[in-house]
Amino acid sequence: MITAYVRLEVRRALREAGFVISTIGVPVMMYLLFTNLGGQNEPEWRAAAMVGMAAYGALGAALSLGNGVAEDKSTGWLRQLRITPMTPLRVVTGRALTGAVVVLPAITGVLLAGGLLNGVHMTARQWVTVAVTLWLGSFPFALLGLGNGYRLTPQTTGVVNVACTLGLTVVGGLWFPVALFPDWLRAVSGFTPTNRYAELGVAATEGTVPGAATLAVLLGWAALFGTYAAVSYRRSARTV
């Protein structure tokens, strides 16, 4: 039942041209531009930028989950689901799993560009570790997207998600290395979920274990976003 639901929602997501372009096309293109223009061509930068852009793509895909939810709320699809034998818990779980599936093309797209076009060299095991780490690490952002979607109207969700994506991407240092930031911004950056998310990925490329601070910050954000999603869902369940 839940797999049928996930399959349906994944199909719906991938049929949206805007979704595919913004979560796969844009990160891949930006990655290739950033690493091949202006002479910044050192291998470390290519690998770090690869992780950053894959994280950016995954972030956008995970958050866009909320756009779908907000749309379904307004078309009455969520209401229709409520009168099928699927329990509300299954519907939410199915949505979250959908998020887990649709971030995969975003991550693999940028990793493929890194490996095939930019000549990033890693062992097979490292590639898999990077991909899986980025995949698991995107989960808190899916929760944030769900929270927005259940709480806000479709239009507002779209705007808020774009703002969240850009803000978290820039401050988290996914586009530009944190080393270029002024001290105060670098300090702020360390507390963002995106910065720590990218750190997970970078640790994986270097074959090191992420630090305790990184995991603590990420888990903290996951708990916060999870609560936000749960509260938003409960509030909307009364009106949907």
Added chain:
Amino acid sequence: MDACRAAAPDSYRRGMTKDQTKNQTKEPAVALRAATKSYGTVRALDGIDLTVRRGETVALLGRNGAGKSTAVSLLLGLDEPDGGRVELFGGTPEQAVASGRVGAMLQEGRATPRVTVREVVSFVARTYPSPMPVAEALALAGLTDFAERRVGRLSGGQAQRVRFAIALVGNPELIVLDEPTTALDVEARQEFWEAMRGYARRGNTVLFSTHYLEEADAYADRIVVLDAGRIVADGTGEDLKRAAGGNLVSLDLAGSPTEWLATLPGVVSVEIRGDRARLRTEDSDTTVRALAARDAIRSLEVTRASLNDAFLTLSHRTRERLEPAR
């Protein structure tokens, strides 16, 4: 026709044994007990008592804002009543919905984007424990030719058929339809009710809301008239016509006085239009005899009150009853 009825396929009624058949007659399919619901200061339902037995086809008839959609929301568990109880098959609406005994066609609702008709109907079928074959649901809803089309690109009438297929495909025991035919043309409407009848014939319960009197009269075993959040009448079309004051007797006055008309036996109300009097009567035979005794039968005409008249009279009465309270 009867042979057809007997041969109506019953194969996928969830393996009904004799015991279950007996069991099924126990609790009613739908029971609303003193159910009330307000939205802000608007009292949408003002104490509704309604029981629908299994196998019945019942119409909820009322104008826009009479409380039909609210009643539907309550009995599907989409909304909680402020007071009173709502039961489906002796349990909560949530239990009935979760066990796949209910299918529903909601009003409004825009089409779900980026899915084909077959995809969405197949998916809904998967959520039910013993659905009918998807192809059959599509055929019943007249969607076979549109199966591969995107739901978002269908016309209003076609989209309504999709909602019908979704309500039907789970093979539920109770089907609830909120104004199911508003976007359909005459022909599609007829096909729709044909399919609905076939479904009811298998022993299923159908509850639909409508503001079309003819539809309620033609397709329901029982009509429940809602007005201002209350049930103002409950019975067959015949019952309603009788309750509203059966027949209409009209005659030419030829300038004679009119006061005595209201005192005639059976007469409920008198209406004078120009030189013609229209008497609404509960017993037209007696009224006509009394008129004949007075030799006042110029151009006398006896007509059946239409269901339309009955409906207007019934809803008018509620408003009169409510007026002093305001």
